[in-house]
Amino acid sequence: MSYVDEVIEEVVKQNPSEPEFHQAVREVLDSIRTVVEQNEEKFRRDALLERLVNPERQIKFRVPWIDDNGQVHVNTGYRVQFNSAIGPYKGGLRLHPSVNMGIIKFLGFEQVFKNSLTGLPIGGGKGGSDFDPKGKSDREVMAFCQSFMSELCKYIGADTDVPAGDIGTGAREIGYMFGQYKKLRGLFEGVLTGKGLSYGGSLVRTEATGYGLLYITEELMKCHGYGMAGKTVVISGAGNVAIYAAEKAGQMGAKVVTCSDSNGWVYDPAGIDVAALKEIKEVKRQRLTEYKKYRPDSEYHEGRGVWSVKCDIALPCATQNELDLEDAKTLVSNGVTAVCEGANMPTTLEATKYLQDNGVYFVPGKAANAGGVATSALEMSQNSERLSWTFEKVDSELKGIMTRLYHNIDDAAKRYGCEGNYVVGANIAGFEKVVDAMNAQGIV
Numbered sequence: 001m002s003y004v005d006e007v008i009e010e011v012v013k014q015n016p017s018e019p020e021f022h023q024a025v026r027e028v029l030d031s032i033r034t035v036v037e038q039n040e041e042k043f044r045r046d047a048l049l050e051r052l053v054n055p056e057r058q059i060k061f062r063v064p065w066i067d068d069n070g071q072v073h074v075n076t077g078y079r080v081q082f083n084s085a086i087g088p089y090k091g092g093l094r095l096h097p098s099v100n101m102g103i104i105k106f107l108g109f110e111q112v113f114k115n116s117l118t119g120l121p122i123g124g125g126k127g128g129s130d131f132d133p134k135g136k137s138d139r140e141v142m143a144f145c146q147s148f149m150s151e152l153c154k155y156i157g158a159d160t161d162v163p164a165g166d167i168g169t170g171a172r173e174i175g176y177m178f179g180q181y182k183k184l185r186g187l188f189e190g191v192l193t194g195k196g197l198s199y200g201g202s203l204v205r206t207e208a209t210g211y212g213l214l215y216i217t218e219e220l221m222k223c224h225g226y227g228m229a230g231k232t233v234v235i236s237g238a239g240n241v242a243i244y245a246a247e248k249a250g251q252m253g254a255k256v257v258t259c260s261d262s263n264g265w266v267y268d269p270a271g272i273d274v275a276a277l278k279e280i281k282e283v284k285r286q287r288l289t290e291y292k293k294y295r296p297d298s299e300y301h302e303g304r305g306v307w308s309v310k311c312d313i314a315l316p317c318a319t320q321n322e323l324d325l326e327d328a329k330t331l332v333s334n335g336v337t338a339v340c341e342g343a344n345m346p347t348t349l350e351a352t353k354y355l356q357d358n359g360v361y362f363v364p365g366k367a368a369n370a371g372g373v374a375t376s377a378l379e380m381s382q383n384s385e386r387l388s389w390t391f392e393k394v395d396s397e398l399k400g401i402m403t404r405l406y407h408n409i410d411d412a413a414k415r416y417g418c419e420g421n422y423v424v425g426a427n428i429a430g431f432e433k434v435v436d437a438m439n440a441q442g443i444v
Ligand code: NDP
Pocket: 165, 166, 167, 168, 169, 209, 237, 238, 239, 240, 241, 242, 260, 261, 262, 263, 317, 318, 319, 320, 342, 343, 344, 369, 370, 372, 373
């Protein structure tokens, strides 16, 4: 059995009931096979792959909090500090009932390569809790965030581990967590990113993942002879990534015709009204059923279905495994040109393969959504130098990072004879830098 297959088998055996983690490991290791085979003897002796797939540290803790009726609840908190070879651990905190150790490990593993691809000095980590902020009062969310941070603060710091937002963790949650960290540790430091602008946040961080997704999509399309203007774009999700992806796509002259949440989806043939979407989701925290009140000619459908709409570009921006083989077949038969992942691992392995086999340009999340963490790293830089950069400066840094990232993964794919396979390109380019740093630092 090859070294890669041995390690995949071992991961499945040692981490039962963690299918998302198995999926992420399989995707990465499968696509770096050639690199591993060329160095097999050394990698085996150094147990390089075993060190890569085992997090440096996994933290799991109790989070008790009191609701508005005086009832105590207990959630579980997680932080997985996966790999610090190239910098302090960096990665978001997900608050969603589906969170468990396997989900956090898959996200942390992906984050290692994503952060490497940004070209910035950040290692990989991820955390979160099975707490659901939906339907909770502000006071309840604050109670949870304070309890969560009371434990998490023992393991993080501006130079050790810097969490950020993710599903369910927006500016409100980051604010409450930052306040509690400051109170307990007595430090006003850049320990979290995605902070409000009045206390150390960076301009463009809110927009960064969605904008970055569109910058890399634009570069991809340009390099294949297409422009963005006039293209029809289908987006899933209606959260932070989806909203700002839709905004930037509109600014580029493309038309975004769908969005979705976990209950249903919207089709707006005239183009999604981003201002209405922001009001519904960011201000009023309502469901997408409200959208029709702003746009009477739009359609609302229960369940899932955005991938059935004919488009040139599909951008999955909600959650993992939301685009499956059947969806991929529909997109291909509708003539899709490109699929770029705004969410983490939204496309199943079978769907990814089908898209690639059918000539669709496919950019995986670890490259396509890296704009968020890249801008978080820019927030860390600003915090360290006690300065705030202008919107234009951060935005132009972000655009430069995403453009270079595209060419980095494109070149890596070409170097290994897999031109146009951006999954291979992203995994190899991310892997090479991390491995180089791990080798330089010895067995630690
Ligand atoms: P938000 O919480 O802001 O939005 C998530 C959106 O996806 C909501 O519309 C939500 O609907 C929907 N959604 C979540 N879970 C499910 C589900 N199980 N089924 C169907 N729909 C679902 O999160 P973000 O926009 O920040 O994150 C979206 C994705 O992008 C995630 O995969 C995240 O890891 C990834 N990402 C985010 C980054 C960031 O900077 N925010 C950076 C890089 C990646 P509802 O409200 O009904 O739950």
